[in-house]
Amino acid sequence: MLTKRIIPCLDIKDGHTVKGINFLELRSVGDPVEMAEAYSGQGADELVFLDISATIEGRKAFSELVERIALHINIPFTVGGGISTVEDAAVLLRAGADKVSVNSAAVRNPSLISDIASRFGAQCVVVAVDARNVDGVWRVTTHGGSRLSDKELFSWAKQAEALGAGEILFTSMDHDGTCGGYACAEYRKLSDILGIPVIASGGAGNAGHIVDVLSPEGGNADAALAASIFHYGDVRIPDLKRQLAACGIPVRQVPGSTTAG
Numbered sequence: 001m002l003t004k005r006i007i008p009c010l011d012i013k014d015g016h017t018v019k020g021i022n023f024l025e026l027r028s029v030g031d032p033v034e035m036a037e038a039y040s041g042q043g044a045d046e047l048v049f050l051d052i053s054a055t056i057e058g059r060k061a062f063s064e065l066v067e068r069i070a071l072h073i074n075i076p077f078t079v080g081g082g083i084s085t086v087e088d089a090a091v092l093l094r095a096g097a098d099k100v101s102v103n104s105a106a107v108r109n110p111s112l113i114s115d116i117a118s119r120f121g122a123q124c125v126v127v128a129v130d131a132r133n134v135d136g137v138w139r140v141t142t143h144g145g146s147r148l149s150d151k152e153l154f155s156w157a158k159q160a161e162a163l164g165a166g167e168i169l170f171t172s173m174d175h176d177g178t179c180g181g182y183a184c185a186e187y188r189k190l191s192d193i194l195g196i197p198v199i200a201s202g203g204a205g206n207a208g209h210i211v212d213v214l215s216p217e218g219g220n221a222d223a224a225l226a227a228s229i230f231h232y233g234d235v236r237i238p239d240l241k242r243q244l245a246a247c248g249i250p251v252r253q254v255p256g257s258t259t260a261g
Contacts, residue, residue, distance in 0.1 A: 003250045004214045005045035005223035006237055007199065008230045010035060012081075013053045015065060019231060029231045033068050039230070040073040042237040043254030047073070048101065048169075048225060051081030059088070063095040070096025078126050084109075089116045093124060101169060103128040104142035107149050107156075110163055117164025126199070127165040129157060132173040138186065145173040153186070154193060161196050169199040169225065179205025179228075184212055187219030197222035204229050207240045214249050 010017045016028040017035055029035075036047055049069065051062045059082070066079055079092045080101030089100040106112050106127055117125045130145045131138045131153040138153035157168050170190060172183035182203045190198045200213045204226035213219035229235040238254045245251055 002222065003045075003252050004221075004244065005199075006043070006210070006240060006251070007046045007048055007223050007225040008035075008039045008044050008237075009048040009050065009201070009225050009227045011050050011052045011227065012062065012065065013051075015061065017231070018052070019228060032065060033072050035231075036069050036073050036077070039237070040075050043241055043252070044075060044237055045223070045252055046075055046098075047077040049077060049079045050101070051079070053081075059091065063091050066092055066095040066097050080126070080128060084112070086112070086115045086119055089120065089124075093120060099124050099126050099166070101126040101128045103130065106160070107140060107142050107151060110159065113160055113163040113165055117166070122164045122166040122196075125165050126167045126169050127157075127160040128169040128171065129153060129160070130171045130173055141173060145171075145176070154189060157190055157194060161194055165196060167197045167199060167222075168194060169201055171201040172203065175203030176201070178203055181205065181209040182213040182219055182221075182224075184219035187213055187221040191220040191222070199223040199225050201225040204235075207235050207243050210235075210240060211244060211247050211249065214244065215247065 010032050012032055017030045017032045019029045076098040078099040078101050079097040083089055083100055083102050084105035092100055102112055130141045140149045140151040140153055140156050141147055142149055175183050180203055182200050187198055187200050198221050200219055200221035210224045213221050213224055241251045241254050
């Protein structure tokens with residue numbers, strides 16, 4: 001079994017890491033570079049940074065932040081938010097990001113996936129999919145989950161893979177923010193039908209939820225992404241990795257620990 005990954009997610013607005021509910025009532029929770037260094041030291045496998053206020057005017061500021069992050073950590077990181085062209089992706093990858101995440105723009109223009117993959121390689125392309133269950137059908141949404149598209153989760157994920165996506169990051173909008181656990185059945189199905197890694201996002205409230213979504217008997221996802229439980233110290237990555245290892249789930253060793261990986 002391949003090593004499972006733990007990925008803290010940092011939402012960035014005006015150069016600060018922020019947290020809120022559906023991007024409302026945002027409050028600063030720390031400096032992104034300092035937080036990135038701390039998570040790297042704690043044993044995070046990767047990081048995701050989302051520019052939630054991405055604009056043409058803000059792109060330069062965000063790319064400068066990406067440059068600073070790249071200088072201070074030695075783990076892979078993905079950046080996303082407002083990427084709608086190959087050049088948008090190029091700016092961030094040149095600044096030091098390892099991968100870019102595309103979401104709404106890829107739904108509108110699926111060729112964006114293949115265009116970025118053709119230029120930089122599939123390993124650089126994460127396709128983020130936000131979806132909700134509507135009358136028994138998992139409908140893909142855009143604009144932070146506020147607009148329904150005509151795409152269905154599983155067929156869109158397969159299409160994205162065929163177009164060159166290197167990973168699928170699926171967020172269940174029905175579970176996001178509930179702290180009630182991930183949509184494990186949907187992650188298991190994605191894992192079964194795709195040949196690329198699946199990242200779980202939305203619903204983490206405790207370490208047990210992450211165990212469930214990563215375990216072969218549960219969601220069988222390749223990675224778990226979370227924000228609040230890490231930012232507020234509810235779950236510490238070294239403790240989480242020890243719990244995962246104790247459950248037989250392979251993880252990368254935490255620096256200075258004896259966690260199996």
